[in-house]
Amino acid sequence: MRYLPTLALAALLLAAASPAFAQSSTSIQIEKPWARATPAGAKTGAAYMTIENKSGEPDRLTGGASDVAKTLQIHEMKVVDGVMKMREIPGGLPVPAGGSVTLKPGGYHVMLIGLNKALKKGEKIPLTLVFEKAGKVSIEVPVESVGAMHSDMPGMGHMDMK
Amino acid sequence: MHRRYLIVAAMSAFALVAAAGLGLAFFGVNEGPKLKSGVAAIGGPFTLVDDTGTAVTEKTLAGKPYAMYFGYTFCPEVCPTTLFDLSRWIKALGPDADKLNYVFVSVDPGRDTVQLMHTYLSSFDKHIRGYTGTPEQIAKIAKEYRVYYKKIPTDDGGYVMDHSAMIYLMGPDDKFVTLIRYQEDDASALAKLRKLVAVAPMS
Secondary structure (H helix, E strand, O other): OOOHHHHHHHHHHHHHHOOOOOOOOOOEEEEEEEEEOOOOOOOEEEEEEEEEEOOOOOEEEEEEEOOOEEEEEEEEEEEEOOEEEEEEOOOOEEEOOOOEEEEOOOOEEEEEEEEOOOOOOOOEEEEEEEEOOOEEEEEEEEEEOOOOOOOOOOOOHHHOOO | OHHHHHHHHHHHHHHHHHHHHHHHHHHHHOOOOOOOOOOOOOOOOOEEEEOOOOEEEHHHHOOOOEEEEEEOOOOOOHHHHHHHHHHHHHHHHHHHHHHOEEEEEEOOOOOOOHHHHHHHHOOOOOOEEEEEOOHHHHHHHHHHOOOOEEEEEOOOOOEEEEEEOOEEEEOOOOOEEEEEOOOOOHHHHHHHHHHHHHOOOOO
């Protein structure tokens, strides 16, 4: 019985030591994931990250799922001649062998469609990404402010909207 | 004798130069969709409903300069970013912010109801009002403001909207002044808004 506190402590330490983002794939690594906080009532959200492919074979991000949204799509966004255009990337987003691809505002994003709750700054949302070869990769994505343009943006904190 | 021709010629030359200057000034600030004609005016009459359910027309905005942005609440990035930026600029204007009107017009009337617009805007500066309407009413205001928008179907049966992503700055006389581009830097955007404040009638 007196081992119980020790065991509990060990369990705590283990939990603390485990990586923040549980990832099941060894070839694909997700770096600095973040999602944009959503305005009240918004039905869509966007998540961004850098995807590293440590394998010798090209891979492809084809889709995924999240508990917070009905569907998830991989989109590309562009502003051309002042017009915003957003499209699903046909066939998914290629991740070169031994290379990486970055999803960021003004470019690629994971589009969360049919949000069942607002994404609030400071929360973490679960995301499972599906890759053509690496399979499923599950991560936890911290939510940054509505105005954030990349993760851990210094100096944006004081500009939080209510 | 010759003097008269000279004066006429000088006047014509002046008129030409002035017209060219105006055209240049106009195209210099226009980075949006191509206009059909360099002299086509931006802005005009409209009938819509605001996010409190009140009917609005161009007369609702008359007398104050205004900033108008066209977008939709289903937009995951450009619209929230623009409204967030605009909210920061409004805050930076301080008390002068009250001298302008700020309007977010939906290009997605099918989904952007009065209630949704109201809820959505509660996340941004309270100066910003939301306008929506019937698809015909939205088509009309988009035409008046030379705004491009297009519904693009997606695989899941839904759709996204292509749309002009700049803020229109209009004078108190409802005349186009300039544009703020997507992600224009704070200093430049604020300078444009302050110019608009400067042309606001004394209240």
